[in-house]
Amino acid sequence: xxxxxxxxxxxxxxxxxxxxxxxxxxxxxxxxxxxxxxxxxxxxxxxxxxxxxxxxxxxxxxxxxxxxxxxxxxxxxxxxxxxxxxxxxxxxxxxxxxxxxxxxxxxxxxxxxxxxxxxxxxxxxxxxxxxxxxxxxxxxxxxxxxxxxxxxxxxxxxxxxxxxxxxxxxxxxxxxxxxxxxxxxxxxxxxxxxxxxxxxxxx
Amino acid sequence: xxxxxxxxxxxxxxxxxxxxxxxxxxxxxxxxxxxxxxxxxxxxxxxxxxxxxxxxxxxxxxxxxxxxxxxxxxxxxxxxxxxxxxxxxxxxxxxxxxxxxxxxxxxxxxxxxxxxxxxxxxxxxxxxxxxxxxxxxxxxxxxxxxxxxxxxxxxxxxxxxxxxxxxxxxxxxxxxxxxxxxxxxxxxxxxxxxxxxxxxxxx
Numbered sequence: 001x002x003x004x005x006x007x008x009x010x011x012x013x014x015x016x017x018x019x020x021x022x023x024x025x026x027x028x029x030x031x032x033x034x035x036x037x038x039x040x041x042x043x044x045x046x047x048x049x050x051x052x053x054x055x056x057x058x059x060x061x062x063x064x065x066x067x068x069x070x071x072x073x074x075x076x077x078x079x080x081x082x083x084x085x086x087x088x089x090x091x092x093x094x095x096x097x098x099x100x101x102x103x104x105x106x107x108x109x110x111x112x113x114x115x116x117x118x119x120x121x122x123x124x125x126x127x128x129x130x131x132x133x134x135x136x137x138x139x140x141x142x143x144x145x146x147x148x149x150x151x152x153x154x155x156x157x158x159x160x161x162x163x164x165x166x167x168x169x170x171x172x173x174x175x176x177x178x179x180x181x182x183x184x185x186x187x188x189x190x191x192x193x194x195x196x197x198x199x200x201x202x203x
Numbered sequence: 204x205x206x207x208x209x210x211x212x213x214x215x216x217x218x219x220x221x222x223x224x225x226x227x228x229x230x231x232x233x234x235x236x237x238x239x240x241x242x243x244x245x246x247x248x249x250x251x252x253x254x255x256x257x258x259x260x261x262x263x264x265x266x267x268x269x270x271x272x273x274x275x276x277x278x279x280x281x282x283x284x285x286x287x288x289x290x291x292x293x294x295x296x297x298x299x300x301x302x303x304x305x306x307x308x309x310x311x312x313x314x315x316x317x318x319x320x321x322x323x324x325x326x327x328x329x330x331x332x333x334x335x336x337x338x339x340x341x342x343x344x345x346x347x348x349x350x351x352x353x354x355x356x357x358x359x360x361x362x363x364x365x366x367x368x369x370x371x372x373x374x375x376x377x378x379x380x381x382x383x384x385x386x387x388x389x390x391x392x393x394x395x396x397x398x399x400x401x402x403x404x405x406x
Binding site: 121172177178179180186193194197198199202 | 324326375378381384393394396401404405
């Protein structure tokens with residue numbers, strides 16, 4: 001049986017690292033930034049531009065409550081932002097068809113819902129996420145605790161909105177996932193081994 | 204390090220079986236009905252009576268919104284139902300101190316919150332829970348699908364209320380658990396092995 005593992009994660013929860021290490025342990029493909037690079041290669045757009053659409057402006061500048069008339073849809077299809085997102089959809093489907101894989105974010109759990117993916121949500125308490133972010137923090141300008149907390153919550157809010165825009169599911173809601181993993185107090189390398197064992201045993 | 208695993212579960216999700224098998228795989232104690240028997244033994248009350256309080260009438264016949272005055276508390280302490288619940292609290296603490304163990308339900312996740320328990324919530328979609336209940340169904344009188352669904356949801360509602368009465372946490376809310384396991388489409392025996400591996404690897 002083909003195994004597709006999708007990982008959604010709160011910012012700073014270690015979900016991306018968990019996914020990467022898991023793919024290594026299982027010896028299967030890992031897709032994250034690779035998707036952006038592939039969209040850029042296919043569309044001829046700059047990676048930075050694709051990135052800005054996917055990561056930072058997925059709402060297409062249309063309010064979510066806009067009435068979706070035919071005119072709106074026709075207009076949308078001509079929109080370069082929509083094209084990028086449609087391409088992302090196609091690429092995720094292609095990657096999942098190709099081989100077993102771990103896919104990070106990008107509503108892959110929803111896009112691949114008919115392929116019976118193993119869907120994971122990775123979360124942690126805010127203190128432990130702040131701590132994880134501090135370790136990664138670079139440069140001279142350190143954020144204050146309040147600034148850091150607020151920027152973490154902002155990313156999550158954005159992810160939730162992105163999910164709400166493209167799916168009929170609520171981001172992070174337990175019911176929508178095969179497994180919700182709380183990484184608070186855990187080391188991701190150890191956890192990734194444990195998770196790999198879990199999946200191997202489930203078969 | 205001592206390992207205490209608490210399992211909260213939706214009715215029909217297979218959480219109890221998962222807990223039992225997990226304890227067997229890990230070679231540690233398992234507490235579920237054992238707690239009721241112990242309360243009965245200590246209090247001299249009949250098992251059935253203890254059972255009726257713990258399983259079926261944990262709200263002590265007091266509305267949850269009642270103003271908790273001193274009079275109310277004094278009155279409460281004399282209440283046999285309260286005594287049973289207080290005894291349950293003590294026994295759970297004692298059991299957790301004694302050795303590694305799996306404890307099913309009974310707000311053990313909250314009661315033992317200072318012992319760093321590994322807290323699990325087991326859930327599944329309603330169809331799969333109905334299917335699991337059908338397998339266990341005995342006797343001639345079979346419930347209709349609607350009756351079965353409604354009785355499953357009723358038990359869960361009761362569990363959520365019980366939790367709300369005794370803790371400051373929301374039952375089943377992802378944030379409150381180390382792991383949320385969705386058993387939809389899974390065989391509990393296989394899952395229990397996978398989960399045991401997961402915990403062994405985490406150490």
